[in-house]
Amino acid sequence: MPEEKDNYGNLKSFCLSNGASLFGAADVRELRGTFRYLPGEILKRLDFAISLGFRLSNSIIEGIVDKPTRIYFHHYKQVNYFLDRLALKITAYVQEQGWEALPIPASQVVNREKQEGHVSHKAIAAAAGLGWIGRNNLLVNPEFGSRVRYVTVLTDFPLAVDKPLDRDCGQCRRCLDCCPAGAIKESPGDFDHLACFKQLDSFRRTCSIGHHICGVCVKACGPFQGNT
Numbered sequence: 001m002p003e004e005k006d007n008y009g010n011l012k013s014f015c016l017s018n019g020a021s022l023f024g025a026a027d028v029r030e031l032r033g034t035f036r037y038l039p040g041e042i043l044k045r046l047d048f049a050i051s052l053g054f055r056l057s058n059s060i061i062e063g064i065v066d067k068p069t070r071i072y073f074h075h076y077k078q079v080n081y082f083l084d085r086l087a088l089k090i091t092a093y094v095q096e097q098g099w100e101a102l103p104i105p106a107s108q109v110v111n112r113e114k115q116e117g118h119v120s121h122k123a124i125a126a127a128a129g130l131g132w133i134g135r136n137n138l139l140v141n142p143e144f145g146s147r148v149r150y151v152t153v154l155t156d157f158p159l160a161v162d163k164p165l166d167r168d169c170g171q172c173r174r175c176l177d178c179c180p181a182g183a184i185k186e187s188p189g190d191f192d193h194l195a196c197f198k199q200l201d202s203f204r205r206t207c208s209i210g211h212h213i214c215g216v217c218v219k220a221c222g223p224f225q226g227n228t
Contacts (some may be wrong), residue, residue: 002019008160022053023127051128053148079107083151097152099157106151121150129162136175136217137191175217
């Protein structure tokens with residue numbers, strides 16, 4: 001519908017002008033069953049999701065060798081903070097149009113061992129056509145690989161929606177060769193979440209960063225060079 005296309009175009013322009021690297025919109029009614037940590041009554045009214053990505057600094061990512069660096073940790077925190085602030089701006093924009101918006105924190109973990117937040121930003125970004133779930137269990141964007149952080153705003157704002165990409169990692173297996181935990185397998189569905197978590201916890205202690213991050217497979221995946 002014309003109104004939905006206009007809303008999409010205006011909102012996309014607003015997001016990109018405020019610093020987003022990537023913008024997409026998705027109908028999330030089929031994903032709502034996975035939003036286990038949000039109030040069900042509120043979710044019934046929010047059929048759409050706005051997915052926003054911010055491209056990480058290649059210079060910082062390239063400095064990672066076999067473990068997270070302190071400058072990567074700082075960058076990671078600042079990008080998450082920026083995305084949370086951007087989500088608040090989008091929330092204000094949508095509410096000014098007379099609709100509801102629910103900003104989801106970019107990196108608030110609800111279940112640590114399962115590495116789950118309130119929603120899966122990467123699943124929503126995939127539904128919004130921004131990439132696909134790669135072997136590394138991260139979203140792989142066609143242009144930037146996995147060197148992107150994402151945030152989500154759920155809304156009832158009528159929007160035209162993007163289509164998921166019909167792509168995968170093809171013959172690219174760079175992340176398998178570098179994973180320090182051996183968590184990455186041939187099939188994305190076989191990713192070993194527990195092995196990944198144990199490695200992140202080890203990095204948290206041995207690297208004195210106080211946070212569960214790695215960055216090794218992020219470095220390996222970007223810019224995307226796989227064959228599809």
